Amino acid sequence: MTMKSYESFAAWIADQSKTNQSLIRSMRTLIRKAAPDLEEAVKWGNGCFVGKIQPVVYLYSAEDHLQFGFFYGTALKDPQKRLEGRGEYIRFTKLRKASDIDKAYFTKLIEEALRLESTEGRVTLKKSESSSIFPKSLSKPAIRSLTDAKITSLKQLAKLTEKELLSFHGIGPVAIPILRAALKNEGLAFKKATPTK
Incomplete structure (x- = not known):
């Protein structure tokens, strides 16, 4: 167009x-x-x-x-x-x-x-605090999705299950292992999913 x-x-x-x-x-x-x-x-x-x-x-x-x-x-x-x-x-x-x-x-x-x-001259932009806590290999849509959800720390991220995270617009299956590794580096992990009966 x-x-x-x-x-x-x-x-x-x-x-x-x-x-x-x-x-x-x-x-x-x-x-x-x-x-x-x-x-x-x-x-x-x-x-x-x-x-x-x-x-x-x-x-x-x-x-x-x-x-x-x-x-x-x-x-x-x-x-x-x-x-x-x-x-x-x-x-x-x-x-x-x-x-x-x-x-x-x-x-x-x-x-x-x-x-x-x-x-x-050229405006220097403030680096978003939330974007700096996430791995650089994480896509911009994934970072934006986490930022929009007010997730600003890995501790907050660890309160979610992988399934909950996948329901966020912008988070795809590629993001999960990247975030899993970031959590592991800090001694954290995703919340365990509650088994269904």
Whole structure:
């Protein structure tokens, strides 16, 4: 499937739903005010705001919401914990109506993202604490699945049976022996399955 291309940022806005057009215009004004030096561009089908080195902020127009996000959102402090996302870098919030736009808070996030982009050149990301406790040979989907389940230690992992672990989305049969070995190295083991009668 080919991605639709747009001649300009304005053309991209015009192609979105009426509700999202209004949200986009409001966010565009807020972003321009907070970071006037960012250049507008349409990349990967999204409205993007690009710094001197890399993209900083994006707007993704979905059917039922507008996603306002940061390309390196995992590096942001986000004290109100309003950003979501499970990927390695991107964090976002979903906007459905004008009242979802928190001008003061969003401005602070944009300013922080801009400072990171301009002072560090390329943003240095914080290493996820949970990903460092798992073996490097474990797949990213498996690590993400464990992280989403709030499993942040091998002791927590040892409270699960292999069958329970296999029910997690992202954990396949290849992950079990890798995790079994990691547990064994720490003198731990998976919880024994209760025999069925």
